[in-house]
Amino acid sequence: MAVRKKKSRRTAPRTRRKTREPAWTRLSDEALLQKRFCDLRLSLRGTMVERHWKEVQKDLLSRGIRFRPHLWLSEEWFSPDGVPGIAVPFYMAHPRLMRLERLIMDEVEGGNANWLTRILRHEAAHALDNAFRLRRRKGWRKTFGPATRPYPDVYRPRPASRDYVLHLGHWYAQSHPSEDFAETFAVWLQPRARWRRDYQGWSALKKLEYVDTLMKELKGASAAVDNRERIEPLSEDTRTLAEHYRQKRARYQLDRPGAYDLRLKRIFGKRSARRRHLRASTFVRRVRPQLERLLIRRSRLHPYLVHHVLRVVIQRCRDLDLVLETSQREAKRAVLGVLERIMMDILRRDRERYAL
Secondary structure (H helix, E strand, O other), X not given: OOOOOOOOOOOOOOOOOOOOOOHHHHOOHHHHOOOEHHHHOOOOOOOHHHXXXXXXXXXXXXXXXXXXXXXXXXXXXXXXXXXXXXXXXXXXXXXXXXXXXXXXXXXXXXXXXXHHHHHHHHHHHHHHHHHHOHHHOHHHHHHHOOOOOOOOOOOOOOOOOOOOOOOOOOOHHHOOHHHHHHHHHHHHHOOOOOHHXXXXXXXXXXXXXXXXXXXXXXXXXXXXXXXXXXXXXXXXXXXXXXXXXXXXXXXXXXXXXXXXXXXXXXXXXXXXXXXXXXXXXXXXXXXXXXXHHHHHHHOXXXXXXXXXXXXXXXXXXXXXXXXXXXXXXXXXXXXXXXXXXXXXHHHHHHHHHHHO
């Protein structure tokens, strides 16, 4: 007797249900800026931060580090003292907010995969420092310096120095002992890292070897501080995005745009009807890309600050009707010095304001 084959039922492939985008994603920039942080109802679930954080966690586990720092959304990147966790800036929760951040601040810190992973490794170091109270160890202080040292208003890195590792850029390890440790840890944590070869002959190799020894001691250890506190969480922030950006940009504003006119007049001359010279504003605008690269590379200055100060200087050159009378090379060097002085004054004023 022939056996009838049972007809197989073809089932339609399951279609993923698209997550409905929040209504605020369709707002204009002006309307979005009027939204409060707490009303955005943001989450890190499904974001690029969550994906890359899983990779960093795997790296920690592969090194025998059991502790897992917690993440939460806030205004900026930071790991607060005494809390073994990492605050992630709100704009990392949605592409629409990343576009707004780039529009207003000229850059998205952690906006690409490589940069984001580097930041997460760096911040994981701060979280582990808090979790295991590493900065209290005599060896830690001897290797990196006292963590109680005040953060500088602005630091002048030594690009040729071999005392520090290179990780986030702008020679950030040179800014403070805590950042020196975080940068060293981040280099050590990289999978398949060849730090022994890459830093052979560097004084920074001793720091990497210290971190390697220290992390071996922490294998399987439980954290001394394991609270899940969230400092300045976004869900409790009732300010609008407009207020946030107004305050953020205010830190970079010039109180008196004409305060540096005398310095500019020493570099450039006054326009004369008898002689034709290149306008100073035109010259600065032409060399602006070079000046921006130099200023951002020399110290960890926010691009918005660099761009803003350059705009102000170009406008002042135009208002004063200044022209180029010296060689372009000499003038570029002198303008760079003025720009650095202006930004140092802004940062110093900002630090004094928040210290009150």
